[in-house]
Amino acid sequence: YLIHWPVEGKYKAAWKALETLYKEEKVRAVGVSNFQIHHLEDLMKDTDVKPVINQVEYHPRLTQKELHAFCQKHDIQLEAWSPLMQGELLDNDVLKEIAEKHGKSVAQIILRWDLQNGVVTIPKSTKEHRIVENSSLYDFELDAEDVSKINELNQNHRVGPDPDNFDF
Numbered sequence: 001y002l003i004h005w006p007v008e009g010k011y012k013a014a015w016k017a018l019e020t021l022y023k024e025e026k027v028r029a030v031g032v033s034n035f036q037i038h039h040l041e042d043l044m045k046d047t048d049v050k051p052v053i054n055q056v057e058y059h060p061r062l063t064q065k066e067l068h069a070f071c072q073k074h075d076i077q078l079e080a081w082s083p084l085m086q087g088e089l090l091d092n093d094v095l096k097e098i099a100e101k102h103g104k105s106v107a108q109i110i111l112r113w114d115l116q117n118g119v120v121t122i123p124k125s126t127k128e129h130r131i132v133e134n135s136s137l138y139d140f141e142l143d144a145e146d147v148s149k150i151n152e153l154n155q156n157h158r159v160g161p162d163p164d165n166f167d168f
């Protein structure tokens with residue numbers, strides 16, 4: 001169970017309900033989504049159970065470096081939503097060059113970069129052949145130069161809402 005968005009003034013009460021379900025063993029794991037560092041700090045100072053996962057927008061244009069480091073430090077798994085930036089990154093020249101080098105698609109390069117960064121990833125496709133493609137990531141590896149070229153694409157750019165300025 002995840003809390004979908006950190007609605008100010010409500011997410012702690014929502015977390016208490018998830019904690020109860022967890023302690024009663026009605027759910028196996030509880031986590032959050034779209035939580036920034038300050039939301040996590042605020043939540044963790046008042047609660048017994050820590051979120052196991054934080055599902056956030058994450059892709060090469062939004063690498064969430066500080067949030068990722070914070071989650072790693074606190075043993076909270078980061079999970080990427082819109083990992084392909086809703087398809088907008090698929091004609092990026094840097095990614096296309098890396099894809100050609102490995103004989104893979106740009107989508108596979110981005111998703112492999114997620115995995116090598118320790119990020120769980122949830123691409124969505126309505127097409128069977130792309131679902132298969134997006135899960136075929138285990139027969140190649142990006143080298144350090146590829147990873148750093150992809151990291152450099154970051155522009156702190158969101159395609160979805162900003163959790164700190166979301167009109168709930």
Ligand SMILES: NC(=O)c1ccc[n+]([C@@H]2O[C@H](COP(=O)([O-])OP(=O)(O)OC[C@H]3O[C@@H](n4cnc5c(N)ncnc54)[C@H](OP(=O)(O)O)[C@@H]3O)[C@@H](O)[C@H]2O)c1
Pocket residue numbers: 004033034055056080081082083084085086087090105107108122123124125126127130133134160
């Ligand atoms: N927690 C949250 O607040 C939150 C917010 C937004 C999204 N999400 C979740 O994140 C998941 C994915 O996000 P998303 O759907 O927004 O974006 P996404 O996975 O980054 O991109 C989906 C788009 O990419 C295309 N695509 C997928 N695989 C492809 C491939 N191999 N080659 C070419 N195009 C490909 C899809 O088109 P086709 O369908 O035509 O293949 C679709 O247009 C969803 O399950 C969603 O529920 C969570």
